[in-house]
Amino acid sequence: PFVNPPLPYSYQALEPYIDEKTMELHHDKHLQTYVDNLNHILEPYPTLQGLSLEELLSCPLCLPSGLQIPIKNNAGGVYNHIFYFSNLTPAPNLPVPDALSDAITASFGSFDAMKDNLKKAALSVFGSGYVWLILDKNKTLALMVTANQDTPLSSGFCPVLNLDVWEHAYYLKHYNMRKNYIDDWFSVIDWNQVNQNYISCIKKIP
Ligand code: MN3
Numbered sequence: 384p385f386v387n388p389p390l391p392y393s394y395q396a397l398e399p400y401i402d403e404k405t406m407e408l409h410h411d412k413h414l415q416t417y418v419d420n421l422n423h424i425l426e427p428y429p430t431l432q433g434l435s436l437e438e439l440l441s442c443p444l445c446l447p448s449g450l451q452i453p454i455k456n457n458a459g460g461v462y463n464h465i466f467y468f469s470n471l472t473p474a475p476n477l478p479v480p481d482a483l484s485d486a487i488t489a490s491f492g493s494f495d496a497m498k499d500n501l502k503k504a505a506l507s508v509f510g511s512g513y514v515w516l517i518l519d520k521n522k523t524l525a526l527m528v529t530a531n532q533d534t535p536l537s538s539g540f541c542p543v544l545n546l547d548v549w550e551h552a553y554y555l556k557h558y559n560m561r562k563n564y565i566d567d568w569f570s571v572i573d574w575n576q577v578n579q580n581y582i583s584c585i586k587k588i589p
Contacts, residue, residue: 384422384432384441385461386413396473400567402556410468414576417460417532424453436453436462438589459532462485467547470580472573480578483543490524497524498569501546504528505565516577518584541584571575 390396390410395403414427425432428450431439439458443451467487478484479494491497497516504526512530517540519525524543527535535542546568 385418387418392473397571400570405555414464417457421457440534443537456532459534467545467567470573470576471529471571478575483578483581486524502565505548509551514546522588543580
């Protein structure tokens with residue numbers, strides 16, 4: 384069965400940017416529910432239980448038709464949250480490592496331009512969803528918005544960074560001010576990890 388990995392830092396580690404209660408509920412309740420639901424859905428399908436989250440999400444049409452939406456929602460919920468938590472750190476590390484920094488400059492013109500575009504994209508999400516930095520088939524970085532728990536994996540893109548803009552990710556501290564949450568999130572990004580994600584995406588794309 385799939386498990387909910389512990390956070391790589393304490394619940395209060397991202398204070399004052401992301402509050403302790405939000406982190407606790409987000410990890411122990413929201414993510415845990417997706418893990419439990421996914422395990423329940425896969426119970427009757429031992430062969431699917433052997434697949435990774437990436438495999439479950441990369442080919443929706445390979446799945447039995449009745450499972451396509453439940454797996455998209457719940458394996459997506461597990462994958463998206465583990466990825467989101469793994470790219471945060473209480474000890475932010477700037478500057479951005481060279482490999483990623485060069486790719487950002489090539490795609491967006493500058494780091495600040497990427498940041499502005501990402502913020503605009505995050506503010507544009509209507510309802511619940513995510514903003515992603517992804518690598519496309521030409522090994523170019525781009526931004527992508529997904530609804531609900533959809534992932535870029537199902538469209539063949541490789542995830543480099545994601546921002547959860549569901550209200551549960553920020554409402555206890557930032558209320559309706561998504562903009563403030565986005566700014567605070569930028570203060571706790573683990574750019575070394577994001578650079579690692581970028582490098583592993585480069586290796587995966589033929
Ligand atoms: Mn969430």
